[in-house]
Amino acid sequence: MATTDTSPVSAAPPRPSAASRFFDKAGMLLVLAILFIGCAVGVDNFFSWVNMKGLALAVSMTGMVSCTMLFCLAAGDFDLSIGSVVACAGVLTAVVINHTGSITLGVLAGLGSGALVGALNGYVVARLRINALITTLATMQIVRGFGFIVSDGKAVGIGREAFFTLGNSSLLGIPTPIWITVACFAVFGFILNRTVFGRDTLAVGGNSEAAHLAGIAVDRIKIVIFTAQGVMAAFAGIVLASRFTSGQPNTNQGFELEVISACVLGGVSLTGGIGSMAFVIAGVLIMGIVQNAMNLLNVPTFYQYVARGVILLAAVLFDRWKRRKQ
Amino acid sequence: MSSATLAFDRVAKEFPGVKALDDVSFAVNAGSIHALMGENGAGKSTLLKILSGAYTPTGGSLVIGGQPCVFHDTADALAAGVAVIYQELHLVPEMSVAENLFLGHLPQRLGIVDRRALAAAARKQLELIGEAIDPWTKLGRLPLAQRQMVEIAKALTRGARIIAFDEPTSSLSDREVRRLFTIIRDLRARGCTVLYVSHRMEEIFELCDRITILRDGRHVETSELANLTRDAVVQRMVGRKLADIYNYTPRPGAGGGLAVEGLAGPGLAEPCSFAAEAGEIFGFFGLVGAGRSELMRLIYGAAAKTAGRVTVAGREVAVASPRDAIQSGIVLCPEDRKKEGIVPVRSVLENTNLSARRRKARGGMLIDETWEQANARERVDQLRVRTPSLQQLIRNLSGGNQQKVILGRWLSETVKVILLDEPTRGIDVGAKSEIYTIMQNLAKSGVCVIVVSSELPEVLGVSDRIAVMRQGKIAAIVNRADATEEQLLKLALPLETARAS
Known part of the structure; x- marks a missing residue:
């Protein structure tokens, strides 16, 4: 360590105005609030206990998996295999429960399969330096096939009824999957903000070479993130199997894009380094509310696709415009 | 061929905080080969970029055939008959030689490429430069020298009358250099104007008619080469008073420090050995590509060594990764600050704590917010980083302040050896002086400071001893008292005899 004495030279760059900083931080939360109030006022039955519960349940899967996708995106990668992992883990859990009669073994098999796929993704991306898009596109198809x-x-x-409590029980009148999602938001938000691992993740996404030269174990972080992503997707698949009382090999095609859309909608950068749990929650809820309101308004399904795409495009354009203004 | 006469008329190019070119005027005669020399950072590249239209000058203009003109993009330059041939070639390796030659103006009929016309035209162009290459050969299959010939032929297909070469021989064998020289002389015979940039003194004296010497972005001299000796050219390239911004104060060496023995790996031509004491500032001078950064990366564990030992304070350290290096007390401020140093989208606070927070975390995992704030505040104050807040994104700071944040990152660690690779590149003079002071103070406190620099005055101004690297090896180690700019530059220039094919 050393002390230094230097002479002042030039002035510091100007501080951005308080309003623009607030806008930057809370932009999407603001949109969420306006959207929510708008729907509550304008859409019949939207702001009812039953509908709120339904809405939360509908986004719970996306919400859970968005937590780990946030880490993936923050580290500058993304994962397309999650939809397949959800389906495969559900099916595997169902098969193992039926064969062994043990719920524990079934759940472990499901989670294990997710961990395996995730670790494989992570190893290929981090160590073998293959592009994440290609790697997870491949595993997406492999796992769907399995x-x-x-x-x-x-x-x-599934033959064991005790298994169904995971997805169909309630605590304090709120379905268990919603509690799980809220817990995920809290835990992963904490990890991102308050742990060295979380901060290092953002540094890796922001500039992996600089992170490496600052002594951060870049490869290890990526492998851990992909593995966690696989486990989380598998867990979501198990909860889904419990809700459906069966493992469905066809389910959740396109889920990966829904999750990535929600994250990006909230303001998580696709190029890495920028993201927070608040962004993700906002993104997930905006997607969910729009979907829910369209259902309540009886918008035909075909139009719902168009609307969702337009909203995503609008969100990224808004983000770009906001950044250019700074 | 007066139409090809080229002159620079009071050309200036200013970047924020840096004057790369200041009021440069000289004329290049038609049908002559004109050398352009200067140290790294003297303004040669900037001048070439203005000539090629990549940069627009902030003052003055080019004069071509008596007409003042300013190029706004490279298409303007091509239209005016100017071509600049760079070290890294602007060709598409996956396409054929013929397609490369006529890239952007392929002969066509209704939008469909006329392959017969293309082949015929390509063959004619290749003949012109004496190359018997099948026009349908994939460019990537050709050896580098032939690719360079293709680049020259491409310039000629565009009707270029003024052709500038930027260090064209740096990757050529002796025989290939002969070929190139024949072609360049041939261009001169056909009335083209050639501007030739090189560090190789012997080439300049063999090939060129006249020379212009730049220094610190200013024009020093333009004259007939016959009037100058090799030593006179070197002296004009460096001849300047050392400004008193280095704050050099003699310090006693304290022994220990960093010792490198027989270190070998990618980018080095032979194993390197040197020892720098604690409390010493040890400079590394050399031309770009001499292997200095590669040596630093090997010491730091950022590249894998194939042999050699590194000792810090007398104890051998096993460094297989930057993380190991940091734990052993070796840290690196990398050459390319933007690509390897900063995490642009994160705050000053996070960039400062990027490394040390691992040690300070509670239970090895939880961020200690109080320490994070206190440490970042302390470094920002200590190094006078000018930032509106600790939350400011580092990419919004000036280059000098970014560099200070990276220094602050390392001052947060227990440093025994600090490797500074081009620590003042692209930084304005005021911030430079501050960084020199920081270096002096680090050395005073017993840190072994290694400074890599391409700027002669800088390396002479700050260092106690200077190692000169040339073509992937340490050519000499010189004491401060014995070192002169002329001598260091001579040591750094490639040996012509060492380049036998």
């Missing part, structure tokens, strides 16, 4: 092979292409009904 799901079909294990189930023979058909839904696998």
